[in-house]
Amino acid sequence: MTTGIGGRTAICGVGQSAYGRRLGRSGIDLGADAIGAALDDAGLGPGDLNGMVVSFGSPGGVDADALAFALGLDLRFYSQTWGHGRFTATCIQQAAMAVASGMADVVACLAAVSFSGVTRPGRVKGRKGSAVGGDRDHEGAREAGGGHGEDPVVGMTSPGVGAALAAQRYFARFGASSEQLAAVPVAFRKGAALNPAAIMRDPLTVQDHQSSRYVCEPLRLYDYCLVNDGAACVLVCSAERARDLAKPSVELAAMLPLPVSRREFIWAWPGLGVAQQEDGSWEPGRREAGLYADAGITRADIDAFFTYDAFSFVVWPALERWGFCPMGEAPAFTQDGRIELGGELPVNTHGGLLSEAHVMAWNHQVEIVRQLRGEAGQRQVAGAEHIQWGNVYGDSIIYRRAS
Amino acid sequence: MTDEPSPPEPYEGPLPAVTNLNRPHWEALREHRLVAPRCDHCARCWLPPGPWCPACWSRSFTWTELSGLGIVTSWVRFHQQYFRRGPFEIPYAVAEVTLAEGPRLYARPVDGAEPAVGQVVEICYEDVSAELTLARVRPASVA
Incomplete structure (x- = not known):
């Protein structure tokens, strides 16, 4: 599959707020930090911004219109997706389509999240849990069940339950173990140790992981991402405009959108046999090959891989979905430093959702751009030219350092 | 378990979102039966219940005991x-x-x-x- 939009747009600015578990600051304030920093990075001002796409809105995140009102933005084009982290690339792709079609020139893509900074009226007494699990799990309240396997009537709740289901099935099918899985959070923590913005920077060992408590067995505490406050923003504009601006531009060389069908389950490739998926085998095919062809490269040219690591387990099927190793071999592939800085395929060099922060993976896009500009400091992947954002749920962007 | 009377305390767990699509499934559970829609065209069954066959898109299905x-x-x-x-x-x-x-x-x-x-x-x-x-x-x- 080719999409015809490769190479036409670029990221011209990136910015972020502080990240912390409980910053006690308003989401609008954090959003302003991220948007302001991205504009400064691009050498632009708020008057240059005429588009916005927000991936995660109220109540945990700030809606795009609220930002426009508070910051005095005048936007020709704005859009917003719901509260699922899977829509990060969707937002960037929407922005790219807006720019390519002439609907907007400079589009801020972001999320600004504050769980601690706002006092919410009318807290309901007697209900337990939070937005991520229990009685207030709004995804579990969805008709016909949540998108991560939530089914609260039988006790199934929180996005982690879906990752746990997929992990258990994967372990049984391929003979993998929790101990092998530890390699993923251990690797990402090494990146976070080199990252001043990261929330979790202390070293993490396999033994730490194995002795940590189960949350939803077979997944343990260190298999779960952070929950925190923070905002991160990238600015999308045309490839031509980006070349005229201050920083080296990073082009969106190729992209594939987010698919959905009964073959898909958010934390698995088709055929793993979770939720409504049929049980079977699957391997990357023409669709995935088309992405690299659109960028004029092969998979071997990818210098680093970034993925939505809400749970450590999902990194395995993500690597497999994009063909970096055969199905069932990601457990072996992720051992021995292969996905660490200096390894064969660095993954989530900033520490990811697991150790840097959970900003709906906008923080991953920011790190990708910094890597391709040579701004990643101690975390720099030497000579990085092509970095892939690719997910277990099937969407992808290949970023390229503009020559 | 199937012969015990209902417990006297109010049930504290989440209640199902019963809709016109899934009500027969929940009512059958009260009768200790497990039912699902079965497509009249391709004979596949599916859960959760839905408005047409998700495999062949036939609009015609029959609630079937499993x-x-x-x-x-x-x-x-x-x-x-x-x-x-x-x-x-x-x-x-x-x-x-x-x-x-x-x-x-x-x-x-x-x-x-x-x-x-x-x-x-x-x-x-x-x-x-x-x-x-x-x-x-x-x-x-x-x-």
């Missing part, structure tokens, strides 16, 4: 107290069961039953309140 037999194809065990304790005091396990007729559902193993991938199981029924019956799962009895 055998209750299945295989555990995955399972989880909660160690985090997300819910008010009620029925979901940790630790508790939930099995993902692939039923013989094809659909999957989630059900907690009966007390004392340990789930494992590959286990052959059968659905049984728990009346948790005067209005609500839940499917549970136990190792299939072998004749």
